[in-house]
Amino acid sequence: MITNKSCIIRLSRYKNALYRLRALGFVKVFSDNLADAIGVLPSQVRKDFSLFGISGNKRGGYQVDSLIEKLNTILGKEQTQEVIIAGLGNIGNALMKYKGFEKEGLKISACFDIDSTKYSRDSDIPVLPLEEMKEFVRAKRIKIGVIAVPDIAAQSVLDMMTACGIKGVLNFAPLRLRASGDIVVNNVNLELELENVIYFVNAQEKTKVS
């Protein structure tokens, strides 16, 4: 099992690039097409593929269709992945309303909140009380959850998701969650991402002067 996160991110990017290339009429691609598309070296592309046992044809490159298929298999995108969201606030809403997930094979199946004014059992994406999470997740065998609740509630929501049988979580709360068992937690911390930009801007300014 390859545990290099940036490598997996690249696979996703290759896949996205391939869809674009296919739309442009490409039937086969070379490692340097993909490299250009996502901004890495051709040898990185081939190395990544080699790691996952993906092989093309010497001098013939890779068949776009079959490559997309292989990447989707590795990335677990053979069938639509159902996802639940906990916390229908700013971030939760943004994700729920986002149209782009569908074409990526991601489906927001339901949202859960503690605020009863937000419940809407019959809408396209139902908004349900937290208490119904376990039932819902088990019935639909959902494995992926998003945490978009206030910081102080995040740990308890993670624990609940773990108890429901969720296996992987994307967490927006800016704190370190203690994951029990074998649940995968991926953190997105937007403040940190902004601070990161600020650091690099300042750092660049300083080196420019000197």
Add this chain to the structure above:
Amino acid sequence: MITNKSCIIRLSRYKNALYRLRALGFVKVFSDNLADAIGVLPSQVRKDFSLFGISGNKRGGYQVDSLIEKLNTILGKEQTQEVIIAGLGNIGNALMKYKGFEKEGLKISACFDIDSTKYSRDSDIPVLPLEEMKEFVRAKRIKIGVIAVPDIAAQSVLDMMTACGIKGVLNFAPLRLRASGDIVVNNVNLELELENVIYFVNAQEKTKVS
């Protein structure tokens, strides 16, 4: 100039942990307090500090106040950073309404959109036509921008921001932007983050079985 992104991210985390520790009454901390707080090894903490010339006292650890100050200087957080947002859709709204930025020294100064129904010149955070970006950014000497427009508009917005004198961008559009000049672009791709979770969940399931 240190260009290791994860290192900078750790500095931000140290800083956040230090605020929490200070609130708890800590006046000095040891490398292993910080290590515990953010989940790395004490030697990593000391190495990071060493890289930036931060030093403490042998057997006495680090003074919390002065450490926070040094980190804030490195991270460019001495004064409030003003930020503009392009695209007041799902993500743009979520960011604009988020209360947490203020206490991090980040201020959303304005949003820019092409949809005239969204304009509100007099609200707390003004929402202005795109055309006014240059004037606004120059007048306020703003250096940081967020791109939260639809994918196809993202490149043109980046170009515009570059022309306005913006130096760093946090981009939510899931495509590779061509950055001209010395502008820093940090991409947040939420689909990719979700796909990443899905990969690791599947990978873990497979290794569990075998």
Add this chain to the structure above:
DNA sequence: CCTGTTTTGTGAAATAAGTAACAAAAAACT
């Protein structure tokens, strides 16, 4: 069918990042 060209696939080399180890400084204790 042979020769030249292109492009893959992978092992080796280089670079980067993280971990360990330990001397030196400073405080605490006797």
Add this chain to the structure above:
DNA sequence: AGTTTTTTGTTACTTATTTCACAAAACAGG
């Protein structure tokens, strides 16, 4: 005052990731 303990700061080591380089395969053109 001297000994022990603690904790830093840095160098050396280890591991991870990226880049290079080149043989082998595949096709193209004569």
